[in-house]
Amino acid sequence: MVLAGIYLVLRLDQRHCILYWCLLFETIVLIHAYFFPMVGALWAAGLGWRIAKRTQTIRLAIVETIAVALTALFCCWQAGYFAVQNSLSATCYGQLGLNLLSVFDSADTWAHSPTSRWSYVLQHLPEIPGNYEGFN
Structure with a gap:
């Protein structure tokens, strides 16, 4: 273009x-x-x-x-550029996504149980709500 x-x-x-x-x-x-x-x-x-x-x-x-x-x-x-009524923050922009530490995160945050860890060596890293979308 x-x-x-x-x-x-x-x-x-x-x-x-x-x-x-x-x-x-x-x-x-x-x-x-x-x-x-x-x-x-x-x-x-x-x-x-x-x-x-x-x-x-x-x-x-x-x-x-x-x-x-x-x-x-x-x-x-x-x-449809003018059809969007909500702002970007209303659609979880900046909340859902990949945390850069997801590669080293050992817990599957969907399950929330002690057996849902993927590794016994790496510890679970805290994340903001919604960062489970980028779990590696």
Whole structure:
């Protein structure tokens, strides 16, 4: 995605660039939002460069900005980006996961019995509630 953005910025032939940028942002939003700020910065820099070189009018730049923004918003809406009602903390973000000491943890925290230990040499390590998800 980033290479496609670099290619679109460096293309000599700027015909149909609005269409190509809209297609690229559509693809980016539907793949992963991680790429959106990186390619967005490339797009903004390329747009600014075209305006500075006077190869594109400000009016056409405004049309391109609106087209790209509407395309990205529509695809975000279709992909369900705005459907999440809860915050990340409400979905146990940061609580469930792998503790880095799980490799050395000898107890199966699902069973909670003295016979649930996996090793008699390594002792059970305390963990926060929810770290049993990453038991090795």
